[in-house]
Amino acid sequence: MAQETRPEGNDGTGFFAKNGKIYDPDGEEFIPLGFNAATFWAPAVGDCKQANMYTKVPQSGANAVRIVSQVDGSFGWNSNPTTQRELIDSAISNQLVPMLEMHNATCGEPLQPIIDYWESETMVEMAKDFEKYLWINIANEHNFDSPEEWRDTYIDIITSLRSKGVKNLIVLDAGDRCGQDPEAPLTYGKAVLDADPQKNVVFSIHMYGFWRSEDRSFTDWTPPFLVEEELPKLKETGISLIVGEFALDDEAAGEGGPNYTADSVLAVCQRNGIGWYAWSFFDSQEAYYYSMVDDVCGDLSEENRTIAGKYFIPYLQEHASIPELMGSFLRVSDPQITVPRNNGSGSFFIQTNGDWTVETEDAWIEIATPNGTKNAKVQISTQNTDEDRSGTITIRTNTEVFDVEINQANVLNVNPTSIETPSFAGSKTIEIESNGDWTVS
Template identity: 55%
Template sequence: MRLFTILFLFLITQNILSLNAQTARPAYNTGSGFFVSNGNIYDPNGVAFTPMGYNTSVFWNGNEACKLNNMSEHIPNSGANAVRIISQTEGAYGWNANPKSQRDLVERAVNAGIVPMLEMHNSTCDKADFETITEYWTSEQVIKIGNDFEKYLWVNIANEHNFESSEAWRDSYIATIKQFREKGIKNLIVIDAGKFCGQNPEMFTEFGKDVLEADPEKNVVFSIHLYGYWQTADKSFTDWTPPFSVEKDLSALKNAGLPIIVGEFGWDKPAGFAGNYQAEKILEVCKQNRIGWYFWAFFDGAEKPYYSILKEVCGGIENTNLTDAGKFIIPYVQKNAQKASVFN
């Protein structure tokens, strides 16, 4: 019995050491921030990092002052180690559709010890603003945000933009990433799936490695969003069955050797959500495969509790202000999310 206990403790220790072992930055990566290697994500110190957090600062809903306070106080207190900041290009609708507010949000996240991902929402689904977004990212003020926070900031080029084909998705992102690198943006880049509003993983399996290899920094993470096109095995369907399986297809993406994250998913309770899965199962599969994730959202309106952690944006993370999702996810991240070592 004693020998078994010693062996068990040895294996646990070895597992902890392997998770915290440092990986050298590849020679071709010339940045100072997060990087990918062999399908995994590493922080600037070379320690493996699995993001667990929320989409946040949603520009169309809620109180600006409260959302700024959430970024500085309630999100870090919730245990999250990462946030995806929902914004748009300058001049678009929303209080954070400008470099000043975007910089403020990124800086607040960094000061709170949370890894920020900044995204642009203008070209969601079939909106034809992809070129506008590229021009915005490569403008002087936004390049400076990327450069100043290169050590921490992830750049999510365009939210859920639909492309006419897998080849168009591949070619557009190869050209855009090349332009980013030529402009001196060395941050880790995140790109969304390019069909079904970010939900189709087939472009990743077909051409993900081509996009990754075409990046001079080879520093690209692929983000899949999970809503109505995804299912878990516990669900049954009659008129239509979602084509993608959380248990099979999400695991297959990781097993293909690609650096994968779940950029968005919602909760399946209470009734009204259009997803076709058990949300707890997503977290289970992600944990098994060391896939990071971002719940949609920290707050997206009290009328849709399956899209929010909080019932009210200004209420904080007190139990009385948490939705069903918040009551599950906050204890989960407090137990499982590891802060990036760069903040230690």
């Protein structure tokens, strides 16, 4: 397939936007799929949150990360250029395309400190140093008085940054209702793009309580923006679009939570070639519908994943493609798989940007897909046995090798193991975890 050329006037070396799509520096289409990583608050778990950038976020299957930060001197233990540079560098080293944003313009907070910060010599130098990879998200969810003010302000900011030699891809949040109102980019997005000397702007919609999907019904109040209608309309204007924040729909979100289903958002994005960043990798232990893991200092095991983690992580591991320019790599979703003794089967995800093979020396393990290219879901099955046993599957690329341990054993966990029932009618619940058939008598 032919590689896309840069827009007229674009002489940068990094990612670029053209004809409603996003391309990597080699001219290959790139659809970002990943997480917001809110690293600047909660200093009590700050070391773990920063470590996520080196380990768990890459292991999650994401190909991109929105680094949620603030201007130097603001609230937050890592709101400074040194840590921001480290986070960008770690993302690139772990095959994540980084987007750096400034969070302290949210809703009604002032914008000028953020403008001054991006135009400072330190941040201009940082942008230039990471031009090939870094996306610049100017300000998070800033509210403007009108779409015209949004247009004029961002044209001025972009013009100033370009005059200083900043050629990075720039991301602009929508301009009202805290980043959720599509009116400004729908009306003036193309004008902002055309005014950019580099023609390199992507527009971002955030989705929370003001958005709805067709599979939801409402009685007292209907959210104004329909996922299935507004996202395609934005794309039809010719702008490149991402969903910069959204969340899993869950009743625990309560008032102010999403009024759409995540299934609808993902389906519309996939049909229209729109990338997205879920909020967030870890927000707080209480807001598990906004976090992928329960314990931020824990691992990525199924036991430590929240309902959101169980939803988003497998999707990313199957669908997020990583550009070849990010370097050779191999990610495997599961280092260990346990299947039952009879009719055993399982699967795991492979992520790589090249060719791969899967093989085993254990004759009782059967591999449905022994080789392939780039991302894949690999199915395995096992022959029946009367005893527990273990084997190994080996995944190879041109540069990497990864072993998956296959355990064949019947698993049965019951909680609680004893119960007391009242003398009168009543009910109790027993949780059963098993990888095979079971009966209760």
